Amino acid sequence: MYSNRFKRNVHVTRHAWERMQQREIDEAQLCELLETGETRYKDQTRLWIAKAFAQRSDNLVCAAVVLENQLIVKTVMHHFEWEEMS
Numbered sequence: 380m381y382s383n384r385f386k387r388n389v390h391v392t393r394h395a396w397e398r399m400q401q402r403e404i405d406e407a408q409l410c411e412l413l414e415t416g417e418t419r420y421k422d423q424t425r426l427w428i429a430k431a432f433a434q435r436s437d438n439l440v441c442a443a444v445v446l447e448n449q450l451i452v453k454t455v456m457h458h459f460e461w462e463e464m465s
Contacts, residue, residue, distance in 0.1 A: 382450050384414045391452040402457045404440060408432060409455065412442055419461065429459055
């Protein structure tokens with residue numbers, strides 16, 4: 380997987396894949412989230428990317444990621460609220 384937005388290969392951790400399966404988030408939704416979701420940075424390398432999907436009732440869907448040589452997806456959440464960031 381590659382992110383045109385971040386100009387990096389994407390690495391999804393085992394933990395993130397497991398959470399995606401539990402939360403019924405497929406790879407296509409993850410790609411759309413990474414490419415078009417709203418971003419909020421914690422610092423220069425750590426950020427959250429969130430997006431509302433019309434077909435889902437558990438919005439927002441969010442990925443916690445790290446920008447290194449790759450875009451590393453650490454986890455994927457649902458029922459996300461921006462106020463929960465820390």
